[in-house]
Amino acid sequence: MGKSAPASIPPTDPDTGGGPAGSTEEGTAPDPDADPRTESADAGSPRAALELSGVTKHFPLRRRNTVALDGVDLTVEQGEFVSLLGPSGCGKSTVLRLLAGLEEPTTGRVRVHDRPPAALVNDHRLGIAFQQHALLPWASIADNVALPFRVAGRPVDRARVTELLRLTGLEEFAEARPRQLSGGMRQRAAIARALALNPEVLLLDEPFGSLDAVTRRRLNFELARIWSEQRITTLLVTHDVEEAVLLANRVVVLTGRPGRVRHVEHIDLPRPRGGRLTREPRFHEVVDRLTALLDGDLASRAGADEGATAQTGRRWLRRRGR
């Protein structure tokens, strides 16, 4: 594991406005233990696995800049499941893409295990699944699940592939092609692929977004079960409040255009979480509160109040009108 990370830590980056306490000290005297799973000694709390500090992201769009994220601070602790909830177009997928090293922040800092996101990616320690299953159509389900081994240049661990297929209920379909499977099965295969190399971090971008409500619910229960067994640090991006609450230790609500963190909700519901929990009042209480937050966000954007939001709104409308 490369120890190049300290070189790029703060002093050179004054914009971040106070990173985590003690990071500078860590920078000058790197932790001799290279294993990112070890909890740092100085902080009593679990170490942040994923960390965004003061992250802004602009996208150029027809000679105009779209602000996708505006000063987002977010941490996901080791072994934590965080749901990132927000209306569509609020930049929540951008957060995930930043963490996967697929985008660079315009300003601010993105760290994964205190290293740049690319470091984890290059070690093949990141698992990812999108709304589009993105399975290779020419490969069997088993080969698709084995893809991360091949990408990492490692011999395919057939036992691990079989285990994952069993875990996701796809054992009988090992030799099938993705096109022969239902949408739900394809998403399960995509998640099995994401888990193949026992990743340290799992990023899920609305993995069940294209499924019907019944299938989606069932897969949520399955994901909750799989996560309870493995406790991988997970960030789930979703616009489905029930899904977010059911799966997460913490739900982070983003506002849209530009994306900012609006609210953080700790979910203390007991695990394992199953169908019964979703019928309990305490579950609905949380879901209703977060739904109201999202509704409120929409209302404030639709209402023509003359505050700062109106300007954003006008900008948005002008963009739409072109």
Added chain:
Amino acid sequence: MRTVRDSRVQTALLVAVGAVLALAAMEAIGRFQLLGRGWPPLSQVLDILHTPATRTLLGRSLRTTADEAGLGLLIGALVSVVVAVLGTVLPVLQAGLDRLAAVLNAVPLIALGPLLIATVGREGSPAVIAALAVGFVMFVSTTSGLEAASTAHRDVLAALGASRTTTLLRLRLPAAVPMVLDGLTQAAPAAVLGAIVGEWFGAPSGLGLLLVSAMQNYQTELLWAAGLAAALLAIVSYAVLGTVRSLMAWRFR
């Protein structure tokens, strides 16, 4: 299912009716001398096939041209695919390669003939011209095929930490297969045309040579027979590669 089959039957019937009408028109125009003595009736053209010597001559010429066209298609396709992949692996080269391909495509093949005779010789030039004729189509189809993989696929590969080479081998090349097959289907008749043009400049045998000699010796029926054989070769090559495409391409989509 029934409707699909019905529409296929309908298409096949229409094709058959069209072909019969075209052949009948050929026959009629020749028989009634509607377009002068240069257009013999089809039956008269087919009659010369009864002469064993002519049959052997036509067969041998067809064989030569088919071989040259096939060889040209193979070389042209291989070189183009390699060059297109090179442009993807080394993006610095991409713009230059695109322009080079466009310039090569703009040069009329006829103009290259004498040059090739002087460099690769009479026997080699038909295959080389056939290769040049397919090169551009194959280059363009491969280049766009290599870009055909979806963004989600690329993102997954990138997030799994795939190198450029791994992405090429595991994603971009397989994803390019349908378009490369499309390109081959389009390129096959062009290869036949290229081979015949190449033979025009004095190859020792082939349909092109047969066309030239029949024309100069006023052997109208033989000229037509050679022309029909060339057309048949182009159609068959298109049909064969089209079948290969429809058998294979779906696996990669």
